[in-house]
Amino acid sequence: MNPYTLPDTELERLLHEDTPQGDATTFALGIGARPARMVFRARDPMTVCGSEEAAAMGRLRGLRVDLHAPSGTRAAPREPLVSFTGPAAGIHAVWKSAQTLMEYLSGIATGAAELVAAARAGHPDCAVVCTRKSFPGTKAASVKAVLAGGAGAHRLSLSETLLVFEEHRRLVDAAPADCVARLRRRWPERPVVVEVADHAEALRWIAAGADVIQLEKWSVAAVAGLRAALREHPHPPRLAAAGGIHAGNAADYARAGADLLVTSAPYFAPPRDVAVSITRDSGADP
Known part of the structure; x- marks a missing residue:
């Protein structure tokens, strides 16, 4: 344990x-x-x-x-x-x-355990992962607490994962497929995660080959709509719902089709x- x-x-x-x-x-x-x-x-x-x-x-x-x-x-x-x-x-x-x-x-x-229980009530395979937004200086202790509650770590540091934000894309002069290809050449063993703001942007990065699409502050209905649009996709990416996720709405996002729930809520329990x-x-x- x-x-x-x-x-x-x-x-x-x-x-x-x-x-x-x-x-x-x-x-x-x-x-x-x-x-x-x-x-x-x-x-x-x-x-x-x-x-x-x-x-x-x-x-x-x-x-x-x-x-x-x-x-x-x-x-x-x-x-x-x-x-x-x-x-x-x-x-x-x-x-x-x-x-x-x-x-x-x-x-x-306890906050992490409550969120995990809510997510699994919505779908038993939905995972809860916590961000790196713990209080500065407490990362090791905070991550231990998240793991003890049954959740996982979204990313422990900037060195660990490939997560492309809009703030990155504003500085890149390349098409989505070229960005994904570049990331894979540099870090071939790491999944490419891309945060998107809307349905059309999600489809562009899915077509580019992103492994995980992070849906920042999407409604439950919007998550369900994207999941429905991917029903016939031969290799659909994992969908990560992020922003405002807590125990009160975790089950709804899990039922809507999110594979991952990305949250900072347990740190504020x-x-x-x-x-x-x-x-x-x-x-x-x-």
């Missing part, structure tokens, strides 16, 4: 950000060495993400950790996610950084609440 775990160097940075000169309160109270127990639980239903990072943070501060819900798990309210035992100094040093990271990533993962309890360590189960 877990796509990958963020490196310790990144987790150390997050921990240090919250305790640059230590934990003043725990130090002043003189409780840093006391044995403590901390349990993270789901407050509401969620698709979990970031539990491996929370666990790793605990280990970096010398805590014993039990990971109950790996990323990608669908957790019910009150279900334990991660538990930590060890000195109170380590517990308090890890608490907010680990909790907050899990809340944000679980929000993205609200965080999922992770409840935290900290007690003296009694050795009890969560």
Whole structure:
């Protein structure tokens, strides 16, 4: 279920950000060495993400950790996610950084899972892929959350895919077929994706041999019309609906004939609440 775990160097940075000169309160109270127990639980239903990072943070501060819900798990309210035992100094040093990271990533993962479920209700083979429009500096964590929610990555960077926008075409003095041929000569193993604004433009690039036609801000009816026009096509391209795609309309676009739903919506999903309890360590189960 877990796509990958963020490196310790990144987790150390997050921990240090919250305790640059230590934990003043725990130090002043003189409780840093006391044995403590901390349990993270789901407050509401969620698709979990970031539990491996929370666990790793605990280990970096010398805590014993039990990971109950790996990323990608669908957790019910009150279900334990991660538990930590060890000195109170380590517990308090890890608490907010680990909790907050899990809340944000679980929000993205839950939003992605809801969108995937909606798309598959419209058509079981429709895929959901997320753009690279995550908050700058959070790409690795955000992509992990998207994958944990069952979606895929549309493009991780400009280096990864061939996606021709209108903004490219304004600077190219070549016919569509020549553009596609040039792209294939330079990057023969990569599909050619072209974003189009209307039906006529889509047909021009389909005739030119594009592998994927991205339909930017098309209505459901317009997507259905293009799919109908391709019914007799011997090698139809894949159709990717993009722009304004969310859980409320995903099923409609999937039913209309979109093979892919391209979206940024999960990145803006609200965080999922992770409840935290900290007690003296009694050795009890969560």
